[in-house]
Amino acid sequence: MYIAITAQKLGQSYSNSAADYVAYLEKENEGLEQENQEHFFNQTEDRITPDKVISEIDANTAKLKKTEPKFYSIVVSPSQRELKKIADNPEALKTYTRELMKDYAKSFYREKPVTVDQIKYFAKIEHERTYRGFEKEVLENAPYRKRIAKLENDIRKVARGELKGTIKKLEQEIAALKEAAPHQINGQMIVAGMKKEGNQSHIHIIVSRKDVTNTFSLSPGSNYKASEVEMHGKKVQRGFHRDQFFEKAEQTFDRVFxxxxxxxxxxxxxxxxxxxxxxxxxxxxxxxxxxKALALKLLSKSGMRIPSIPTNKVQLALKVFHRLRRGMQRAIESGSIGI
Known part of the structure; x- marks a missing residue:
C-alpha cells in the first residue's frame, strides 16, 4: 500500500482552484463512452460531475490565506499483491474509500471527535499508473539510458563534423543498448512516465482544507502534527495523527477485503x-x-538486492538495509509510505 498526502501547489504557490487537478483526473475518461467512464464520488453520492467538484472545493475556502493550502490530495495505491486480492472491482474500491475517509476524520486531534460527515471530499478511481523515477525498473535501466543519451549526442556531433566516427555504428550501439536494458515493455525500455502493465487501479481523493460548513480548518499537513497549543489562555488540541491514519488505512483494507x-x-x-x-x-x-520466505520475496520485489540466504537464518546485508531505509525515510518525511 502506498499512500501520499500532499497539498496542491502550482510552483511556489498553492492552487487557488481545483480545476487543473480535476482536469488531470479526467484524462482517463477521454474517448470513452459514458457507461465506461469512472465518475467522482463522495461518502453518499456517486456519478458526481467534474464541475460540481470544482465549484464545491473552490467555494469552501473561507478565511484561508494565499500562503495556506486550499485542498489536499490523497493518493491510495494498493500494491500488486493487494490488487490481486481486490481483483477488478471498482465498487469494492469505492467501499474501501468510504471506510478510509472515516479513518481520516478520526485521525484529527480535537477535543470533539471529527466525523466523516464533516469532511468535504471527492474521490475518483483510476486504472492506469506510470513508472516513477525511484522505482526499481527505472533505476536499473538508468545506466543504459545515460549511455544512449551520450551516443545520441555523439551522433549530433558527428553530423556537425565536430567528432570523428560513423553514424551507422553509433546507431547500432544504441540499438544494442536498448535491447540489453533489463526492464522492457513490448520491446520498449522502461523509463519514468511509461504506463505500467496489468491491473493498476488506485484512488485519488480531493479533500477540502475546510470542513463542510466552511468554518473550521482541518489540515493533514506535516506541519500540523497532533499537539496542544495555548490560545486565549486555554489549551487547544490541534493537528493530525498521521501514523494513526496510515496504520488504520491498512487495517481497514485488511478488514474490507x-x-x-x-x-x-x-x-x-x-x-x-x-x-x-x-x-x-x-x-x-x-x-x-x-x-519469512514471503517477506523476503516482497522485499526483493520492492527493489532490494537480497543475497541468497536460508530463510531460517536471515542476516540481510547492511548495505541492502541502508538502501531501503533511506527510501523509507524519504517516503515518511514526505507524508507517504509504501512498499
Missing amino acids: GYDRNFVETYTAKKTLVKNPAMFRMLLGNLPTNE
Whole structure:
C-alpha cells in the first residue's frame, strides 16, 4: 500500500482552484463512452460531475490565506499483491474509500471527535499508473539510458563534423543498448512516465482544507502534527495523527477485503526499519518460516538486492538495509509510505 498526502501547489504557490487537478483526473475518461467512464464520488453520492467538484472545493475556502493550502490530495495505491486480492472491482474500491475517509476524520486531534460527515471530499478511481523515477525498473535501466543519451549526442556531433566516427555504428550501439536494458515493455525500455502493465487501479481523493460548513480548518499537513497549543489562555488540541491514519488505512483494507498482510507490508514494520534497523532484522528473523520466505520475496520485489540466504537464518546485508531505509525515510518525511 502506498499512500501520499500532499497539498496542491502550482510552483511556489498553492492552487487557488481545483480545476487543473480535476482536469488531470479526467484524462482517463477521454474517448470513452459514458457507461465506461469512472465518475467522482463522495461518502453518499456517486456519478458526481467534474464541475460540481470544482465549484464545491473552490467555494469552501473561507478565511484561508494565499500562503495556506486550499485542498489536499490523497493518493491510495494498493500494491500488486493487494490488487490481486481486490481483483477488478471498482465498487469494492469505492467501499474501501468510504471506510478510509472515516479513518481520516478520526485521525484529527480535537477535543470533539471529527466525523466523516464533516469532511468535504471527492474521490475518483483510476486504472492506469506510470513508472516513477525511484522505482526499481527505472533505476536499473538508468545506466543504459545515460549511455544512449551520450551516443545520441555523439551522433549530433558527428553530423556537425565536430567528432570523428560513423553514424551507422553509433546507431547500432544504441540499438544494442536498448535491447540489453533489463526492464522492457513490448520491446520498449522502461523509463519514468511509461504506463505500467496489468491491473493498476488506485484512488485519488480531493479533500477540502475546510470542513463542510466552511468554518473550521482541518489540515493533514506535516506541519500540523497532533499537539496542544495555548490560545486565549486555554489549551487547544490541534493537528493530525498521521501514523494513526496510515496504520488504520491498512487495517481497514485488511478488514474490507479479508487480506492477510505480511509483516514487511505493515506501516509499523516500515517505520521500524527507518528508526531501528537492528530491531527490524530481529523481528524479520523471528517470523515463522513461511511468512519469512514471503517477506523476503516482497522485499526483493520492492527493489532490494537480497543475497541468497536460508530463510531460517536471515542476516540481510547492511548495505541492502541502508538502501531501503533511506527510501523509507524519504517516503515518511514526505507524508507517504509504501512498499
